[in-house]
Amino acid sequence: DRPLTILAGPCQLESADHAQMIAGTLKEACDKVGAQYVFKGSYDKANRTSINAKPALGLDEGLKVLQSVKDEIGVPVLTDIHEADHCDPVAAVVDILQIPAFLCRQTSLLLAAGRTGAVINVKKGQFLAPWDMPNVVAKIESTGNSRIMLTERGVSFGYNRLVVDMQSLPEMARTGYPVVMDATHAVAQPGGLGGASGGQREFAPILARAAVATGIASVFMETHQDPDNAPCDGPNMIYLDQMPKLIETLMAFDALAKANPIII
Amino acid sequence: DRPLTILAGPCQLESADHAQMIAGTLKEACDKVGAQYVFKGSYDKANRTSINAKPALGLDEGLKVLQSVKDEIGVPVLTDIHEADHCDPVAAVVDILQIPAFLCRQTSLLLAAGRTGAVINVKKGQFLAPWDMPNVVAKIESTGNSRIMLTERGVSFGYNRLVVDMQSLPEMARTGYPVVMDATHAVAQPGGLGGASGGQREFAPILARAAVATGIASVFMETHQDPDNAPCDGPNMIYLDQMPKLIETLMAFDALAKANPIII
Amino acid sequence: DRPLTILAGPCQLESADHAQMIAGTLKEACDKVGAQYVFKGSYDKANRTSINAKPALGLDEGLKVLQSVKDEIGVPVLTDIHEADHCDPVAAVVDILQIPAFLCRQTSLLLAAGRTGAVINVKKGQFLAPWDMPNVVAKIESTGNSRIMLTERGVSFGYNRLVVDMQSLPEMARTGYPVVMDATHAVAQPGGLGGASGGQREFAPILARAAVATGIASVFMETHQDPDNAPCDGPNMIYLDQMPKLIETLMAFDALAKANPIII
């Protein structure tokens, strides 16, 4: 029943200046309405649709950028990891290690992440039911780490489309761990553009709102000042200048939801 | 941007006394919080899973019950029709004719319903995309009737399960017609009990809330004082004594949603 | 373990001459390879996507055409019925009454059809699991009629797409009734063209073959001499001049499948 946490930032890290610009904008917006804020940015994109996609910063450079966000903006940071041997160096800088949806059952990665002691945010695979997540949780808990978050990002619904089952949110909350709605990946259309994923960013605020109304812990959103020219996930990122108003609205729904809790 | 309309009542009409008891309870609850109320009850269940299901009142007796609700409780009434030649006698009593999901493309039924001039509420088939509904609308409009409502009640998601795609709500709103969320049929598990449909009533308020947060015109819910002993749809009907609090909460979300509209 | 029955003809009846031309062509092709043949044609299309679709012949004219096919070509005929009060007049002419997929749970239609004593072919709804079909069968059996066939025509798979689950064929065969694969509707893309359904006729022979290899009783296919100018279902109908070779190949797979039966 604590107020909403906003996990937000660009899909791919671009530079320290760019990351700090986005983090600063979002921190200000969150501070204004009492939301907690965590900066999100990826140093690697391991599952791009096409081999021709623009490369990311990589581990070393990415961690420097994330450290600069912590130092300059004073907010916690989150990044996603794809290989077990990245967990330790990443956890030395990053507050929340995120397990990508495709890798959410990969035991070696879950164990390596768990052992760092950092908070672990696992995205539910597009091929998993919400009641399958306790098995994922148990893998992380086996390392003695119970700082866990579980994220809904949509489930496969036919070809090249995801659907968000709002029932999954209270279902995952049964684990006792905080539940996150990833509102921008959920509107992605995987592979929908042939050599890239499509998306429908105009629906992201709707999914965010609907999820917040059910009473969740956090919303995850990717944002960019110029999504159409961003290195990845452009079609589903939200315009940065629309984020402050969106966060304000989500906080109003959050307050109402938490004043009227539903427990399944 | 008018306040929420509540379409609610038992799955199957049982008697005039029973219908008036439910209608009276719900009218009082709606009046208290400023919601418009329409009583819902079926005189026939044409698509029961099993031939052994309890029979319904039938057309003549059912219409008498619906008329008594109008006379005694003073609220508009809605019922579902399954055969073209029922449209005229039903429309002589009933305010809103509802087209069941399985029949939502059946031209003869849509035309007969449209010609009555009554309000027509079409449930989107479990096998249809929201962007297919303009073709359904055009069939009704061809009769000169443009008093139309469109209802989401879940879409097929694998076997014996539905999922509600919240994106379908603004998508259907693009037609310009009011959009309804059917929160109790959406948690049905069709055929899930072998000889009957299962359901998860505990999730109905969650779906109702999430849908209202996106800014819709109306919520449809089935309710009963004793769902486990109701003649049909027991597993997904909401307990009648929980409805007043639920309606009150939905009205709070509705006010917030309509103060912060999203248009796609 | 009897040889394959071919249920085939145009989507919509056009004229006696047209029906006889198609029936004659297919009878000759089936006779040549030892397949049983039943002519299929619809006198009404109750569920067209759009109100603007070309109208069908109607009940009276349609039955005359079907009678002429029986008289002139000497083959049994099948048609689909959408209203309970059509069952008796249709059964006076037609050998197999077909229940459309959308209506496969509509009790009044199943009972009226069953009472005629004709063979009843029920298409499994796009929203049903194969193990839900015994409930449908029981409705027909309650009339004392056990001349029943069950047809797979694809199940909803996301929006605007069907998928055929080959496991449904032996699953439905557990009822003891003959199982039919509808190879052309299964490649339809419902609503996929906006104002009409799309289709991928090039995949129909693949699905037919795969289904026959599992050991089924019958294949249903729609065919036309000029599908692109047919009044309906053009995108998924097979060219008439390709049918003889296709039927010959299916009979070879059928012989092999029935020499090597699999029972679940």
Added chain:
Amino acid sequence: DRPLTILAGPCQLESADHAQMIAGTLKEACDKVGAQYVFKGSYDKANRTSINAKPALGLDEGLKVLQSVKDEIGVPVLTDIHEADHCDPVAAVVDILQIPAFLCRQTSLLLAAGRTGAVINVKKGQFLAPWDMPNVVAKIESTGNSRIMLTERGVSFGYNRLVVDMQSLPEMARTGYPVVMDATHAVAQPGGLGGASGGQREFAPILARAAVATGIASVFMETHQDPDNAPCDGPNMIYLDQMPKLIETLMAFDALAKANPIII
């Protein structure tokens, strides 16, 4: 149009003796009917449902077992890889490197595998459309390796269930690469047993047959002399003593399919 290749073996490698016993049995069965045979066995199971699942042999011990199969039985071998730095040591022994479905878009793994020059068999993710596979192929081809195979193993269909879309087989064949049907994983019910995946092995021969009838290059099947006591995937593995007859039947369907090719 070459005869069918059978990729088969136990889910998890157990010992050299066990692997040779299975490989020997299958080689004899394949030789008898003219099928090419490749032994399959996993040294690691990176994506087990539960942390409590029985551990696998590991890389070093696994490769010794695979080498012994090559030496003693004289057949090529296939194993699956989950980490980029395993590719080189594995390719020193193994003929076909298999990319698991969950990792089919993981660029670093695809590139490392491709660079070994070994044959790469990629399983299509349960979350991918068949027309998304050319992007996967392009990643491997970018290493100069065009020895590629593409495997269908079912696509997510609601929760805890897969469905095989037979249309995906000719669709993937459009790439020009050999297409494989994984008949046993396709009948798995992911997470269906709570702490483990369920399965319906009785349906695997049906899917294998249906797929072979469409004209594919290869069938992948897991098999064990005692599936119910196997360390993994018991519910969907085929009894070893049923494999010879099954392979014989598949070869008969294969001959018929290749004598009557369908090209999309």
